[in-house]
Amino acid sequence: MSSPEGADAARAVPDVVQDASGDRLARAASIGRGAAVLAFDVGGTDIKSALFDENGTALGLRRTPTPPAGPDMPGRLVARLRDLAAELQEQHPQIVPRAVGLVVPGIVDADAGIGVFASNLGWQDAPLRDLAGEAFGLPVAFDHDVRSASWAEHVLGGARAYSNAVVLIIGTGIAGAILVGGRPYTAGGYAGEIGHSPIAEGPQCPCGARGCLETMASAGAIARRYTEATGAVVDGAKEVIARANAGDDVAARIWNEALDALTLAIAQLTAVVAPEAVVIGGGLSRAGDALFDELHRRLAARLSFHRIPALVPAELLGNAGILGAALRAREVA
Amino acid sequence: MSSPEGADAARAVPDVVQDASGDRLARAASIGRGAAVLAFDVGGTDIKSALFDENGTALGLRRTPTPPAGPDMPGRLVARLRDLAAELQEQHPQIVPRAVGLVVPGIVDADAGIGVFASNLGWQDAPLRDLAGEAFGLPVAFDHDVRSASWAEHVLGGARAYSNAVVLIIGTGIAGAILVGGRPYTAGGYAGEIGHSPIAEGPQCPCGARGCLETMASAGAIARRYTEATGAVVDGAKEVIARANAGDDVAARIWNEALDALTLAIAQLTAVVAPEAVVIGGGLSRAGDALFDELHRRLAARLSFHRIPALVPAELLGNAGILGAALRAREVA
Numbered sequence: 208m209s210s211p212e213g214a215d216a217a218r219a220v221p222d223v224v225q226d227a228s229g230d231r232l233a234r235a236a237s238i239g240r241g242a243a244v245l246a247f248d249v250g251g252t253d254i255k256s257a258l259f260d261e262n263g264t265a266l267g268l269r270r271t272p273t274p275p276a277g278p279d280m281p282g283r284l285v286a287r288l289r290d291l292a293a294e295l296q297e298q299h300p301q302i303v304p305r306a307v308g309l310v311v312p313g314i315v316d317a318d319a320g321i322g323v324f325a326s327n328l329g330w331q332d333a334p335l336r337d338l339a340g341e342a343f344g345l346p347v348a349f350d351h352d353v354r355s356a357s358w359a360e361h362v363l364g365g366a367r368a369y370s371n372a373v374v375l376i377i378g379t380g381i382a383g384a385i386l387v388g389g390r391p392y393t394a395g396g397y398a399g400e401i402g403h404s405p406i407a408e409g410p411q412c413p414c415g416a417r418g419c420l421e422t423m424a425s426a427g428a429i430a431r432r433y434t435e436a437t438g439a440v441v442d443g444a445k446e447v448i449a450r451a452n453a454g455d456d457v458a459a460r461i462w463n464e465a466l467d468a469l470t471l472a473i474a475q476l477t478a479v480v481a482p483e484a485v486v487i488g489g490g491l492s493r494a495g496d497a498l499f500d501e502l503h504r505r506l507a508a509r510l511s512f513h514r515i516p517a518l519v520p521a522e523l524l525g526n527a528g529i530l531g532a533a534l535r536a537r538e539v540a
Numbered sequence: 541m542s543s544p545e546g547a548d549a550a551r552a553v554p555d556v557v558q559d560a561s562g563d564r565l566a567r568a569a570s571i572g573r574g575a576a577v578l579a580f581d582v583g584g585t586d587i588k589s590a591l592f593d594e595n596g597t598a599l600g601l602r603r604t605p606t607p608p609a610g611p612d613m614p615g616r617l618v619a620r621l622r623d624l625a626a627e628l629q630e631q632h633p634q635i636v637p638r639a640v641g642l643v644v645p646g647i648v649d650a651d652a653g654i655g656v657f658a659s660n661l662g663w664q665d666a667p668l669r670d671l672a673g674e675a676f677g678l679p680v681a682f683d684h685d686v687r688s689a690s691w692a693e694h695v696l697g698g699a700r701a702y703s704n705a706v707v708l709i710i711g712t713g714i715a716g717a718i719l720v721g722g723r724p725y726t727a728g729g730y731a732g733e734i735g736h737s738p739i740a741e742g743p744q745c746p747c748g749a750r751g752c753l754e755t756m757a758s759a760g761a762i763a764r765r766y767t768e769a770t771g772a773v774v775d776g777a778k779e780v781i782a783r784a785n786a787g788d789d790v791a792a793r794i795w796n797e798a799l800d801a802l803t804l805a806i807a808q809l810t811a812v813v814a815p816e817a818v819v820i821g822g823g824l825s826r827a828g829d830a831l832f833d834e835l836h837r838r839l840a841a842r843l844s845f846h847r848i849p850a851l852v853p854a855e856l857l858g859n860a861g862i863l864g865a866a867l868r869a870r871e872v873a
Binding site for chain 1: 731
């Protein structure tokens with residue numbers, strides 16, 4: 208439900224370079240040759256927008272605020288996207304986009320072109336593909352942000368080697384997507400909500416269910432739970448992990464509980480979906496070995512005959528969503 | 541891992557009639573017109589065998605003991621199957637089978653024709669399809685018993701209306717299978733092990749993992765936990781449920797915990813796999829409304845934006861596995 212990619216900082220991975228603008232938004236990898244397309248990754252806080260040229264390079268990639276939720280949010284959002292496109296066209300008049308890729312969070316029925324529900328954006332059953340099609344006069348590919356991101360990880364990133372994989376983006380919340388036979392598995396938009404899979408009796412989740420994975424194990428939950436327990440405001444989960452490593456017992460307990468919750472959820476995925484790999488991105492993935500090695504050790508200790516999946520870092524950072532949107536746009540161009 | 545169908549008694553459902561032999565094995569529904577095939581559903585305790593004629597009717601359907609585990613189990617099993625086939629051929633000399641369907645429990649790599657692991661049967665990496673092919677001189681379709689059963693439920697039974705469904709067989713253990721887009725989803729044989737999906741920290745499961753669903757919620761676990769708590773030997777889960785309804789507090793607690801565990805597991809499936817339906821068979825499904833209505837009520841209470849699946853009784857009773865084996869055999873005939 209949430210859009211957990213957050214402001215992923217660049218780190219040293221292939222095909223990703225630090226953006227010179229200083230806004231910590233990594234420049235996207237190329238998506239390869241094909242039609243020029245416009246791409247938008249709409250989140251609860253901001254919109255990433257770019258024009259991809261025929262070489263597959265992202266031009267004018269930037270992040271601007273999402274319009275506030277309120278009356279006619281779908282109409283106001285599409286108007287904002289048109290303004291962003293007009294600026295991109297003005298900067299790059301020689302690039303003529305042939306299609307638009309638009310990805311949004313929440314429950315998304317991609318086949319029908321409908322944003323079914325998004326708590327942060329305040330729409331229900333919004334016909335976003337048709338609205339964008341009218342606004343742009345171009346074919347529009349419409350998809351879920353994290354499924355789109357997982358698709359980009361499959362085509363360009365950490366899930367390249369796997370046709371059956373689960374992508375988990377662990378940031379403010381936890382979002383997931385499932386690849387089956389090299390294709391996204393959607394179930395009408397309802398599949399892959401691993402962050403809102405209940406793993407325990409509590410705590411209550413803002414989504415209305417209780418015991419959802421993301422109430423224990425998202426980067427946001429780790430920081431919030433530490434602040435609730437100690438009163439200390441911290442700079443995200445990474446500070447809680449650093450405090451745990453420095454001998455802070457409360458931080459150690461909260462980090463340990465988050466790892467246990469993630470282990471349980473991945474163990475369930477292993478038993479039921481049996482992916483070859485779980486690709487983990489989002490802010491928490493920057494914990495590196497402290498996360499990946501420890502999850503693998505706990506999974507192996509808790510399961511038996513099951514096939515333990517490879518645990519693989521996502522490679523595309525915060526740009527997976529917009530790269531996926533551009534890849535999707537190419538399919539309808 | 542276990543083979544939980546057990547001795548399903550017949551009940552009044554379409555296309556299934558009581559076998560006159562008195563062994564409580566329901567006669568199979570027709571699988572429709574096609575090639576004559578031999579079909580075998582091998583379990584830890586017994587083998588169901590039958591010859592399906594060109595009308596799709598099962599001839600000589602019966603249950604005989606599985607050879608005891610031990611040295612060269614795959615070879616001894618295939619020899620037993622050949623003996624059973626010879627008897628069927630003697631009884632029905634005019635029916636010439638064109639293929640063999642063989643389904644077994646455990647971890648099964650159907651594509652490779654390998655029984656990877658089955659704790660009750662004592663094999664590892666057994667090339668069962670090739671062994672059976674040599675023994676019969678016929679094409680052999682080889683599959684997992686519960687995936688085969690779920691396929692039969694999809695073609696002939698309770699899952700007919702759903703292309704994305706999960707089939708749960710709740711008996712001695714809990715076995716599951718996943719249909720995606722109307723096809724079994726296998727993940728090299730590792731998918732669908734819902735009975736061995738961990739839902740809690742404990743208890744220890746005989747499979748080696750801990751907190752597996754089937755340690756709390758199988759019919760076998762319900763009876764065993766009641767006996768452990770009271771010393772009273774009961775006639776299966778149905779007696780525990782009857783005692784709960786009659787005011788026995790221990791029985792009520794154990795039945796309530798089993799329902800909670802099933803609710804949690806189905807809630808996780810709902811969030812992650814989002815099937816349109818969960819088809820429930822095996823002995824526990826005969827609890828009827830006490831199971832289905834209560835699970836639906838608890839699922840609705842515990843989830844939020846998720847799409848609650850239809851909860852549907854399986855229709856093919858203990859014959860789903862052998863019907864699936866026959867359907868699979870038709871594919872290679």
